[in-house]
Amino acid sequence: xxxxxxxxxxxxxxxxxxxxxxxxxxxxxxxxxxxxxxxxxxxxxxxxxxxxxxxxxxxxxxxxxxxxxxxxxxxxxxxxxxxxxxxxxxxxxxxxxxxxxxxxxxxxxxxxxxxxxxxxxxxxxxxxxxxxxxxxxxxxxxxxxxxxxxxxxxxxxxxxxxxxxxxxxxxxxxxxxxxxxxxxxxxxxxxxxxxxxxxxxxxxxxxxxxxxxxxxxxxxxxxxxxxxxxxxxxxxxxxxxxxxxxxxxxxxxxxxxxxxxxxxxxxxxxxxxxxxxxxxxxxxxxxxxxxxxxxxxxxxxxxxxxxxxxxxxxxxxxxxxxxxxxxxxxxxxxxxxxxxxxxxxxxxxx
Amino acid sequence: xxxxxxxxxxxxxxxxxxxxxxxxxxxxxxxxxxxxxxxxxxxxxxxxxxxxxxxxxxxxxxxxxxxxxxxxxxxxxxxxxxxxxxxxxxxxxxxxxxxxxxxxxxxxxxxxxxxxxxxxxxxxxxxxxxxxxxxxxxxxxxxxxxxxxxxxxxxxxxxxxxxxxxxxxxxxxxxxxxxxxxxxxxxxxxxxxxxxxxxxxxxxxxxxxxxxxxxxxxxxxxxxxxxxxxxxxxxxxxxxxxxxxxxxxxxxxxxxxxxxxxxxxxxxxxxxxxxxxxxxxxxxxxxxxxxxxxxxxxxxxxxxxxxxxxxxxxxxxxxxxxxxxxxxxxxxxxxxxxxxxxxxxxxxxx
DNA sequence: TTGTATGCGTTATCAA
DNA sequence: TTGATAACGCATACAA
Numbered sequence: 001x002x003x004x005x006x007x008x009x010x011x012x013x014x015x016x017x018x019x020x021x022x023x024x025x026x027x028x029x030x031x032x033x034x035x036x037x038x039x040x041x042x043x044x045x046x047x048x049x050x051x052x053x054x055x056x057x058x059x060x061x062x063x064x065x066x067x068x069x070x071x072x073x074x075x076x077x078x079x080x081x082x083x084x085x086x087x088x089x090x091x092x093x094x095x096x097x098x099x100x101x102x103x104x105x106x107x108x109x110x111x112x113x114x115x116x117x118x119x120x121x122x123x124x125x126x127x128x129x130x131x132x133x134x135x136x137x138x139x140x141x142x143x144x145x146x147x148x149x150x151x152x153x154x155x156x157x158x159x160x161x162x163x164x165x166x167x168x169x170x171x172x173x174x175x176x177x178x179x180x181x182x183x184x185x186x187x188x189x190x191x192x193x194x195x196x197x198x199x200x201x202x203x204x205x206x207x208x209x210x211x212x213x214x215x216x217x218x219x220x221x222x223x224x225x226x227x228x229x230x231x232x233x234x235x236x237x238x239x240x241x242x243x244x245x246x247x248x249x250x251x252x253x254x255x256x257x258x259x260x261x262x263x264x265x266x267x268x269x270x271x272x273x274x275x276x277x278x279x280x281x282x283x284x285x286x287x288x289x290x291x292x293x294x295x296x297x298x299x300x301x302x303x304x305x306x307x308x309x310x311x312x313x314x315x316x317x318x319x320x321x322x323x324x325x326x327x328x329x330x331x332x333x334x335x336x337x338x339x340x341x342x343x344x345x346x347x348x349x350x
Numbered sequence: 351x352x353x354x355x356x357x358x359x360x361x362x363x364x365x366x367x368x369x370x371x372x373x374x375x376x377x378x379x380x381x382x383x384x385x386x387x388x389x390x391x392x393x394x395x396x397x398x399x400x401x402x403x404x405x406x407x408x409x410x411x412x413x414x415x416x417x418x419x420x421x422x423x424x425x426x427x428x429x430x431x432x433x434x435x436x437x438x439x440x441x442x443x444x445x446x447x448x449x450x451x452x453x454x455x456x457x458x459x460x461x462x463x464x465x466x467x468x469x470x471x472x473x474x475x476x477x478x479x480x481x482x483x484x485x486x487x488x489x490x491x492x493x494x495x496x497x498x499x500x501x502x503x504x505x506x507x508x509x510x511x512x513x514x515x516x517x518x519x520x521x522x523x524x525x526x527x528x529x530x531x532x533x534x535x536x537x538x539x540x541x542x543x544x545x546x547x548x549x550x551x552x553x554x555x556x557x558x559x560x561x562x563x564x565x566x567x568x569x570x571x572x573x574x575x576x577x578x579x580x581x582x583x584x585x586x587x588x589x590x591x592x593x594x595x596x597x598x599x600x601x602x603x604x605x606x607x608x609x610x611x612x613x614x615x616x617x618x619x620x621x622x623x624x625x626x627x628x629x630x631x632x633x634x635x636x637x638x639x640x641x642x643x644x645x646x647x648x649x650x651x652x653x654x655x656x657x658x659x660x661x662x663x664x665x666x667x668x669x670x671x672x673x674x675x676x677x678x679x680x681x682x683x684x685x686x687x688x689x690x691x692x693x694x695x696x697x698x699x700x
Numbered sequence: 701t702t703g704t705a706t707g708c709g710t711t712a713t714c715a716a
Numbered sequence: 717t718t719g720a721t722a723a724c725g726c727a728t729a730c731a732a
Contacts, residue, residue, distance in 0.1 A: 022701095052412075056710085056724090058708085072431070081422070105435075109438060257607060355710085369718060384718090406725065407724055703732075710723100714719100
């Protein structure tokens with residue numbers, strides 16, 4: 001359990017500490033035989049660099065952080081899991097910051113990370129703009145599924161607009177004309193885009209967009225429950241509901257169940273995300289699938305290239321990239337062709 | 351954005367770096383007027399210590415890690431959230447390690463953390479013994495809801511045995527005699543304890559324990575679905591089911607729903623954990639509540655005292671503590687008095 | 701291609 | 717109570 005230092009390795013190999021340091025950071029600068037000898041020796045004695053000494057000397061920042069606003073939401077839990085593994089593969093410490101949708105918590109986490117010279121921060125959807133802007137001035141940043149002003153911060157998002165279209169077009173194909181939409185918080189760009197896809201698809205098909213068919217949710221299960229309750233107060237009930245995420249869709253499903261509204265016979269339902277966890281439910285949700293792995297992998301790669309300084313030098317900010325990951329429609333069991341008056345059975349119970 | 355150093359602060363205050371360092375680490379050693387002057391100056395220029403220099407010089411370890419086996423499980427997500435906040439309050443970086451129940455991942459995470467001189471690791475239930483043992487030899491460790499050999503590692507657990515008793519006694523009071531149990535993996539001490547509580551309570555009430563009434567689950571939603579399917583293959587169906595966690599209980603609930611088995615009329619159901627998220631479900635689960643906040647807070651405090659060396663010096667290991675947090679029974683809507691033949695309605699569909 | 705020497709910002713040991 | 721000064725382990729500018 002004794003820790004070796006580069007000087008000791010150097011002595012053992014009859015060379016200088018500088019050379020050992022080079023094989024660690026710039027192997028190309030060391031002649032091959034020497035390099036191999038040093039590497040073998042390090043292996044042999046189990047040498048591990050001291051990260052503190054290394055960072056102190058190189059003056060570099062260290063570590064990554066990931067901000068999510070609700071770790072209980074499986075979509076974000078999956079992001080935490082994936083980014084966690086990617087970071088570990090690169091031996092980069094990752095601090096997970098669950099802000100619980102609270103700006104004060106965001107501020108505290110951020111202060112703390114900046115004090116600790118964090119090398120970069122990945123923000124998932126749901127983090128407030130002031131926090132992101134402040135971070136962006138002092139460290140590397142990448143956004144997942146969140147849109148900021150064009151070209152100022154690198155972002156990786158699903159094609160939320162097209163996803164919104166896919167869902168709506170599918171329902172239209174099934175002859176639904178009266179489609180309810182359950183949205184997200186109004187400052188969430190991803191949910192806004194899904195709404196835009198929904199709206200424009202309707203209008204292109206000459207179905208007027210009616211704002212009473214949009215229920216403002218908060219992406220949680222309960223919002224789905226509330227949304228269905230709300231839609232049932234309308235004079236004309238929707239025959240289909242498109243929810244901006246899976247959790248709310250399951251709220252609808254659960255509430256429908258308890259009201260004896262059967263899905264998809266009485267009501268068609270389509271979600272957004274397609275979280276694998278939910279496939280275990282007895283009813284398989286039809287949903288627009290986001291490719292979470294691709295979102296995370298791409299965001300992480302962008303971050304790595306930033307850390308390696310590969311995009312430095314452009315002072316106009318134009319090197320910030322915007323990557324859009326396509327969505328796909330996964331057909332489950334919760335949509336059916338519209339044939340007549342909606343939700344007849346409900347009227348007995350409602 | 352210029353970073354000040356202690357030497358600069360010293361110069362500004364007309365003193366030496368050593369003194370400035372003292373007000374940071376040992377304020378008692380510096381006379382009050384000088385101390386206040388230095389503090390004011392640090393405040394004024396926004397001085398932040400360089401963590402790398404500090405760690406290098408003091409040779410101390412740094413940071414904490416938290417191992418969970420499945421971050422998608424809300425019970426563990428809540429632990430991640432709580433420990434994350436506690437760590438942040440203490441300005442201690444926390445690395446969350448989601449091992450996905452995979453020993454190889456555990457090994458990689460652990461290697462990485464030890465290389466980075468992690469100061470301590472908190473293990474939640476579900477992490478394998480070899481990983482814990484290896485960690486314990488090289489860094490501070492605390493277990494949450496996991497039992498290891500007596501007195502060797504500090505642990506904080508719910509009173510799983512009593513929880514098992516509480517649930518079983520409650521069902522017995524409701525006249526249930528035929529109670530199914532859905533367990534966890536056999537090497538999970540917490541689930542084993544719940545089973546023991548169930549078993550002993552039955553036997554004390556002269557109801558024979560029958561092993562066919564125990565379904566081995568894996569704590570996931572789907573296990574609950576499978577469990578109910580299994581119980582319905584038995585010649586004599588249980589009139590009540592006690593699940594070792596909430597997720598599996600919801601699997602039962604969901605499956606029961608699709609089979610037209612109504613809960614609690616046809617079948618009583620009781621879970622374990624009482625995760626707040628689930629309260630949003632239309633049906634409120636009756637469950638044994640674990641006090642997650644207390645589990646986390648206690649575990650974290652123990653870790654802090656270890657980091658401060660407060661329990662050092664005992665070489666026989668006897669300073670390792672074992673804290674048991676009581677559980678309570680939360681009455682929801684999923685249990686009712688047993689009055690006759692079980693699940694009559696099922697027989698029409700089953 | 702390799703070695704020497706210096707500095708990174710702190711902490712800690714010794715004297716004063 | 718305070719001040720010099722030597723580590724801590726590594727990276728790097730410069731010299732060889």
